[in-house]
Amino acid sequence: MVLRDMVRGKRYAGLWAASAVLIPVMTVAGCGDQGDPRPPVATHDGTAKPTPTPTPPGTVDAPVPPVPTSTDGTVKNDGEPKPHEVLVEVNVNGGLAGVSNQLIVHHDGSYTTRSGTKPPRTGRMTAAEVAELRAALEDPAFGKVPARPSGKPVADGFTYVISYDHRVVVAADGERPAALQRVFAALPDGGPPTSP
Template sequence: MVRGVRGTWCGTLLLAAVLVGGASACGPEVPPAPGGPAPGVSVPPEPPTASAPSGAADPTATAPSQEPQPGEVLVEVVVNGGLAGVRNQLVVHYDGSWTSRSGTKPPRTGQQTPAEVAELRAALEDPAFARVPERPTGSPIADGFQYFVTYRHRLVVAGDGERPPALQRVFAALPEGGPPTSP
């Protein structure tokens, strides 16, 4: 009876070892070959490293685009506050198309000229704009506006009293003279 139990135990271990890809604890152990895998362990082959001839492009490869697509958002400005409690939004796309939403009014749309888009991009890419604090540092102005400017996944929040020159430059380059503040 003991012999039957040991046989079952070794069979279970052998099955487990085969499923996991290891060796069994029943029977003599075979030491691994120097520099190689243990016996019974399979090693996947190295992936092929084929390289395309120089000058030939892989038609299936898609390189990440450095240039944004025309429909991608360049900058979004949301304005909250004021005496009327507005919540307005202006979205400008890389191609210069824009949409402005103010309260319950129908959205307004337009198109900036290439020169206007270039000026807006220059203002947003200015290192001085990158140094504008992300959160207001001073006291809020009663019934003032808060401006939420999102550019390349960076959010800058500013109040009426906190508009450094770099942020003013961005506002001046926005369509229709800046962030929408009318209700």
């Protein structure tokens, strides 16, 4: 009887030792988790890692192309813009009548002008006009136009918000650098929409 109790004690001790090893491994492997049904792979240090997912025959993992960036770290678009993507947007506010107008020009030269509550007007610039507008927007001098006006505002003057290529420039009457004036001159309908 003593021998049988000793054998039973060793058996239980063995079970306790085995459970002490298995429980952490099963916990690491996500036992009871309804996720990956494949058994974990034991590593040389006793931890468990998920079984690698096999690649189906005939498939090749395509490398992910790097995102093109410019020298300042911003993402750049090497592809040609789509015709209906916005080239430039100009919003005009203020003036004696208190206007709130908008002009959107697309890469294909189509544009829409909205003035207050009036129905929007549409039109299309010629290829030469679009080229002139692009040249004005891409001019390095326009890139140096301050993002905000620094002078004293003109009473009853207009405020212009120009959005181009992820850049926003806010300008006001009384402060129009030559590069900004060149962009305004290249806009359709004679410039920013200021009519009520």
